[in-house]
Every structure is written in structure tokens, then in C-alpha cells.
Amino acid sequence: MEVLIEKLVIYSSVAIFIAGIILFYLYKQRRDSRIVEAKIAIAKEEGLYEPVTLHPVIDVNSCIRSGACISACPEKDIIGIKDGKATIINASHCVGHGACFHACPVEAITLFIGTEKRGVDLPHVDQTFESNVPGVYIAGEMGGMGLIKNSVEQGKQAVENLTRKIDKSVEAQYDLIIVGAGPAGISASLTAKRNKLNALLLEQDSLGGTVFTFPRSKIVMTSAMDLPLHGKVKLFETSKLELLNLWTNVLTRNGIVLKENTKVESITPVEKYFVSKTLHGEEFTSRKVLLAIGRRGSPRKLNVPGEESTKVAYRLLEPELIQGKKIVVVGGGDSAIESALLLADQNQVTLSYRSDLFGRLKPRNNEKIKEAIASQKVSVLFNSFLTLIEDHQVKISLKERAEELVLENDLIFIFAGGELPTQFLEKIGIRITKKFGEAILKHEKK
Numbered sequence: 536m537e538v539l540i541e542k543l544v545i546y547s548s549v550a551i552f553i554a555g556i557i558l559f560y561l562y563k564q565r566r567d568s569r570i571v572e573a574k575i576a577i578a579k580e581e582g583l584y585e586p587v588t589l590h591p592v593i594d595v596n597s598c599i600r601s602g603a604c605i606s607a608c609p610e611k612d613i614i615g616i617k618d619g620k621a622t623i624i625n626a627s628h629c630v631g632h633g634a635c636f637h638a639c640p641v642e643a644i645t646l647f648i649g650t651e652k653r654g655v656d657l658p659h660v661d662q663t664f665e666s667n668v669p670g671v672y673i674a675g676e677m678g679g680m681g682l683i684k685n686s687v688e689q690g691k692q693a694v695e696n697l698t699r700k701i702d703k704s705v706e707a708q709y710d711l712i713i714v715g716a717g718p719a720g721i722s723a724s725l726t727a728k729r730n731k732l733n734a735l736l737l738e739q740d741s742l743g744g745t746v747f748t749f750p751r752s753k754i755v756m757t758s759a760m761d762l763p764l765h766g767k768v769k770l771f772e773t774s775k776l777e778l779l780n781l782w783t784n785v786l787t788r789n790g791i792v793l794k795e796n797t798k799v800e801s802i803t804p805v806e807k808y809f810v811s812k813t814l815h816g817e818e819f820t821s822r823k824v825l826l827a828i829g830r831r832g833s834p835r836k837l838n839v840p841g842e843e844s845t846k847v848a849y850r851l852l853e854p855e856l857i858q859g860k861k862i863v864v865v866g867g868g869d870s871a872i873e874s875a876l877l878l879a880d881q882n883q884v885t886l887s888y889r890s891d892l893f894g895r896l897k898p899r900n901n902e903k904i905k906e907a908i909a910s911q912k913v914s915v916l917f918n919s920f921l922t923l924i925e926d927h928q929v930k931i932s933l934k935e936r937a938e939e940l941v942l943e944n945d946l947i948f949i950f951a952g953g954e955l956p957t958q959f960l961e962k963i964g965i966r967i968t969k970k971f972g973e974a975i976l977k978h979e980k981k
Contacts (some may be wrong), residue, residue, distance in 0.1 A: 564619060571615035571624060577898065578625045589648050590629045591636065592974075595620045597643035607638035633684070645977040649970045656957055659966045664693035668964045670809065671802070672697055672825045675719025677956065683718045683778075684760040690722030690827055691763055697823045698730045705822050707808040709735050712821040714799050714811070716742050720827035721782050724791045725763035735819060736791060737811070739798035742782060764789050802963050828956055835951040837865065841924030847947045854878055861885075861943050863929055865921055866950030867893050872900045874948055875913050885914045885942060887921055887931055916940070921947070 591604070591614065598620045605614050605621070614635060615624045621643070636644045648657070659667045664674050674689035694711070701710050713723050716738035727734035760768050765785045786793060798814040802824055811819045834849035836842055854877040864875040867888035875886045886904075893901065907913040916931060922939065923930040929944045957967055 564616075567615075568617045568619075571617040571622065574612060574615060574624045575617075575622070578627075589646055590626045591623065591644045592647045593621045593623070594643045594645070595622075597641050599641050599643075601640055603638040603640055604635035604644060607634040645974050647974055651971055656967050657970050658960055659968065663696035664689060665696070666826075666965045668804065670697075670700075670804070670823050671963060671965065672823065673827075673965075674723065674825060675715070675717060675827045676829045677826060677960075686718040686827075687722040687760045687762060690719035690825075691726045691761075693719075693825055694723045694726040694730065694732070697825065698727075698732060701732070701822050702807065703822075705807045707820040707822045709733050709819060709821040711735075711823045711825060712737065712802075712809070712811050712819055713825045713827060714802075715827035715829065716793055716795070717827060717829060720825075721786065722763055723825050723827055724793075725765070725785065725789060728789050728791060729764055734792075735821070736793045737797045737799055737813070737819075738793060738795050739814075741795050742779065742786070742793060801959075804964075826960075828959075834949070837921055837949060837951060839921055839924060842949075844924050844926070844947075846926075846945065847924065847949065849949050851877065851948055855881075857882060857946070860945040862946045862948065863887055863921065863931075863942065863944055864948045864950070868950060868952070869897055869900050871948075871950035872896060872904050874950065876900075876903055876907060878948075879907060879912045884912075885916060887916045887919045889918065889920055891917045921949075 593604075593614070600616055600619050600621065602616065605616070608614060613623065613625050613629050614621055616622070633646060636646055658673050658677065660673050664672045666673050672693045674693040675686040697711070703710075710732040711723075711727050711734040713720050713727070713734060713736045716724075716736055720736060720738070721742075724734055724736045762768050762781075762785060768781065797817070799811050800814050801812045803810045803812070805820075808820050808822055809824050811821065811824065813819075836849075841847075851874040854874070857878060858881040860882045862878050862882050862884050864871055864878065864884060864886045865888075867886075867890060871886065871888075872893070875884050878884050893904065896904070904913065904915075908915055916933065918934040919940075920932045920934070921929060922932045924944075924947060927943060927945075929942050929947065931940045931942065932938075933940055960967060
């Protein structure tokens with residue numbers, strides 16, 4: 536009898552212990568779900584819940600709540616666990632590096648571009664990456680693939696395909712003109728070199744394209760890639776600086792010709808070749824053209840007198856090197872706010888914005904700019920417009936006060952958005968279609 540009672544006590548203790556673990560697990564799961572629900576509510580309120588372009592879509596029926604996608608994402612708070620399943624929190628913060636896609640152990644994540652409500656303009660390309668204009672190919676971000684690893688692969692495949700169609704009897708300076716020195720363009724130029732093509736790489740800004748404009752420490756790659764003429768690049772959580780150094784070394788070692796600060800304004804088919812004309816009037820002829828341009832296009836200008844001044848810039852690359860200057864930052868988006876805050880540590884910063892309130896800022900940026908305004912670290916002029924840029928001063932029109940303010944000034948940074956390359960593509964004759972919720976990268980189920 537005593538033995539039976541002792542066993543009952545032991546079994547009861549074990550049962551109570553197991554029940555306690557289960558209850559704690561359920562409590563923790565519910566608590567975590569409430570936290571995620573609160574984050575989703577904030578994201579919806581601040582307009583951050585809906586995706587902008589490339590974003591993950593989760594198959595909840597396949598999800599096993601491993602949390603691997605959450606751990607893998609360096610951006611954080613894009614995916615969370617709610618009611619035992621992965622769910623999207625801040626889709627508009629997704630930069631499309633695909634870390635969640637590769638990390639999911641049950642392949643429950645697909646990367647989509649566009650949503651049912653918000654479409655994304657994409658050019659027509661076939662399986663060889665050739666557009667509806669014969670001889671013009673498209674790879675990388677403009678074709679819908681923003682992931683660095685996959686852009687590199689597309690650039691390589693596009694050149695492999697077009698190499699087989701090059702007619703050497705056609706008179707032209709180059710076999711191939713590559714427009715855009717981002718991941719796809721760099722990979723394409725290396726593949727062209729390997730295939731013994733006479734190619735020229737043109738970039739409107741600097742090596743790296745869109746990647747070059749990221750903050751210095753931003754993580755830009757989270758999985759290995761196969762770079763032509765170099766091999767496997769096994770760098771994880773790679774920073775912008777590491778990646779740019781790698782690309783610079785590979786291009787230099789292989790003698791790749793890159794013309795930076797060379798914006799292509801038009802591409803015109805002439806008989807069996809193409810004439811690529813730049814902003815500065817240069818002309819290059821080629822048998823084929825590969826467009827490896829980003830979706831952000833060119834920075835939008837204000838078109839005010841003096842904007843051509845060398846003290847005007849449209850991106851901030853090395854804020855720590857700028858000290859003791861009187862700076863005007865124009866814009867009210869995240870880029871403008873982040874730049875103003877970075878510059879304010881060592882400079883006198885005035886932020887000029889055309890509206891009366893900041894809209895759709897990231898929560899942390901919203902908090903930080905409010906703190907900076909309260910502490911007078913940054914001076915903000917709402918309802919204001921930059922009207923004149925001179926060597927040592929600027930004029931800013933204040934709409935509410937119907938007056939013009941004159942400020943001493945050393946530097947100006949303008950963040951007024953970008954002009955998408957849609958018109959550029961349409962001038963070439965490339966057809967554009969708005970895609971709504973189309974899968975760009977998905978696992979092939981076996």
C-alpha cells in the first residue's frame with residue numbers, strides 16, 4: 536500500500552510538473568502573441584503594415600513556429616509569432632534580402648512583389664531575360680529581383696544567354712553595354728569577361744548602385760553567392776563596406792572597365808546594333824544591351840536656381856567626416872530625418888519640409904526627431920520651400936508667414952524621392968505591366 540501511495544505521489548508530482556510546463560508555455564505563447572498583436576496595430580496605424588515592394592508571404596498551414604525566419608532577419612520586427620504561427624508585422628520595412636526565405640526549415644515562405652491592392656511596375660522579359668525589344672536584356676532589381684544573391688545569378692544567366700546570340704559581323708564598338716553597376720551589372724560584366732566579350736559597364740553614380748547608398752554598417756547580404764571569375768563568396772551578415780571592397784578587388788583584378796557618374800539618357804536601336812547616349816553627350820554603340828538598373832531611379836531635383844552647385848548632394852555617405860558646417864536638409868521622409876540626425880551631432884542643421892507634419896516615419900525616427908526638436912539639436916521649418924541656392928547662403932520661403940528666410944549655409948542635402956526609370960524603359964520600347972501579388976522567389980515543392 537505504501538509503495539502504491541509513493542508511486543501515486545511521484546506520478547502526481549510529474550503530472551503537476553508537466554502541467555506546469557504546458558501552462559507556462561501556453562502563457563508565454565499568449566503573452567508573445569499579445570506583444571506581436573500590439574506591434575501589428577502600431578504598424579497599421581503608422582502605415583507600415585502593407586509591403587512596398589518585395590516581401591515575404593507565409594503559408595500558415597506549413598509553418599511549424601521554429602522562429603528561424605525571425606532570427607535570420609537582420610532588419611528585425613518584420614516577422615513575429617502570433618497564435619503559434621509566423622505572421623507579418625512591418626512588411627514595409629522589408630528590404631528583400633531573403634534571409635527568412637532561406638532560413639525556413641519547412642519552406643513555408645515565398646517572396647512576393649506587389650499586393651492585391653498595390654501593384655508594382657515590371658518590364659516584360661522572357662526566360663532568357665530578353666525584353667520585348669530584341670537585343671535588350673534586363674536583370675536584377677528592375678526585373679523584380681532585389682536580392683543580391685539572385686541579382687548576381689540573373690546577371691550571369693542573362694549574359695550567358697545573350698552571348699549565344701551575338702552577331703560579330705555587326706559593326707559596333709562593343710559586344711555589350713551594361714547599364715548599372717549594382718550586383719547584377721557587376722556579375723554580368725564578369726561573365727562577359729569570362730565569355731571573351733568586349734563589354735562596357737556604365738553607372739550613373741558609383742560602384743554598387745543602390746547598395747552604395749546604404750548606410751556604412753548596414754547588413755546587405757545574408758547568404759552565399761557565386762560570383763563569376765571569383766567563385767563562392769561565403770560571407771554572411773556582410774556589411775556594405777565589405778561587399779564594396781570585394782567587388783572593387785574582383786573588378787580590378789579582372790580588368791573590368793567601369794565608367795562611373797555616367798547616366799544613360801537613351802538607348803536607340805539602329806539597324807542591328809544599339810546607340811547608348813549619356814547625359815553628357817557621349818555615345819556608345821553595341822550589339823547587345825543589358826539593363827541592370829535599380830527601381831529607385833534618379834534622385835528627384837527641386838529645380839531651383841543654384842541647384843547645380845557642388846555643395847548640393849542627394850545622398851549622405853560619410854556623415855562622420857562632416858564637421859562644423861551650417862547644413863540645410865530638405866525632405867520629410869526617413870532618409871531626410873536619419874541624415875539630419877546624423878549630421879546634427881557635429882553640425883548646425885536646419886530641416887526644411889514642405890508639409891506641416893512628418894508622415895509615415897519609422898517609429899524610432901519619429902521619436903528621435905521629436906527629441907532633437909525639443910532639445911534644439913535640429914531646427915525644423917515646416918511648410919517651407921527652398922527657393923534659391925547661393926555660394927554662402929540659401930533662401931527659404933515660409934508659406935504660413937508669407938516671407939523669405941535667408942540662412943548662412945555651407946552644404947545642402949536634398950531627399951525628395953526618386954524618378955522611377957519607367958519612362959526611360961518605355962522610350963526604348965520596353966513594355967511595362969503592373970503586377971499584383973506575384974511570386975518572385977518560391978521553393979519548388981518536391
